[in-house]
Amino acid sequence: MNARPFATLAMTVLGLSTTMPSSAADADNKAVLAPVQAFFDGMAKYDSAAIRATVQPEGSVALLRKGKVVRMTLGEFADHMKPAKDRIEERIYDPLVRVDGDIAFVWAPYDFLVNGQVKHCGTDAVNLIRIDGRWLIAGIADNSRDTCPAR
Numbered sequence: 001m002n003a004r005p006f007a008t009l010a011m012t013v014l015g016l017s018t019t020m021p022s023s024a025a026d027a028d029n030k031a032v033l034a035p036v037q038a039f040f041d042g043m044a045k046y047d048s049a050a051i052r053a054t055v056q057p058e059g060s061v062a063l064l065r066k067g068k069v070v071r072m073t074l075g076e077f078a079d080h081m082k083p084a085k086d087r088i089e090e091r092i093y094d095p096l097v098r099v100d101g102d103i104a105f106v107w108a109p110y111d112f113l114v115n116g117q118v119k120h121c122g123t124d125a126v127n128l129i130r131i132d133g134r135w136l137i138a139g140i141a142d143n144s145r146d147t148c149p150a151r
Contacts, residue, residue, distance in 0.1 A: 029097040032104040035135050036126055040090045043081060051078040055137040056129070062141040064122075074137060089113045092124060093151065102130040111148060121148035 035054040042050030057075030064070075072080070095108035106126040111118050127139040 025099075028099045028104075029095075032097050032099060032106060032128055032135055033095060035128065035137055036092070036095075036106055036124075039137060040092075042078075044087070044089050046081050046083040046088075048078040048081045051081060059127075059138040059140075061139070064141070064143040066144075074140070077140075086114050087116065090124075104128040104130070104135065110142070111151060112144075118148050120144045120146055 039051055039054040042048070042054065052075065055074040055078065057073060057078070059074040061072050061074055061077045062069055090110055090112050092106075092108035092110045095106050098105045104127075106124070106128070108124050108126075109121070110124045111121045113119060122143040122145055125141045126137055128135045129138045130136075
């Protein structure tokens with residue numbers, strides 16, 4: 001019997017098994033994405049307490065707007081969310097999640113809507129840490145552009 005076809009099949013199966021996501025990885029990804037979505041939900045409600053519940057208040061925010069960097073802490077960002085008449089929503093797409101022990105990173109394209117219309121878009125980069133079994137946002141950076149692809 002020729003061992004070559006068997007070896008090729010074994011390498012293919014082993015290769016596929018290492019690239020397929022495990023249920024543990026899926027659970028980790030969902031757990032990491034939960035506070036990110038809760039953060040955006042808090043923004044949509046102009047609810048600074050809901051935002052604060054998802055972050056380390058001393059963590060950093062870096063928003064790139066028209067070539068300038070707007071910096072503040074996550075606590076200051078939460079405090080900045082005052083009720084307004086406009087409906088806002090931030091939606092992320094196809095998030096890339098990386099987890100290593102108690103640190104995680106989310107990289108995702110986003111759209112920011114005001115009253116249902118896309119105002120700007122870009123990429124969110126979110127750093128998270130797990131403290132006492134709970135994921136918290138430790139830092140957020142994003143960029144922004146006015147020309148956005150249709151989704």
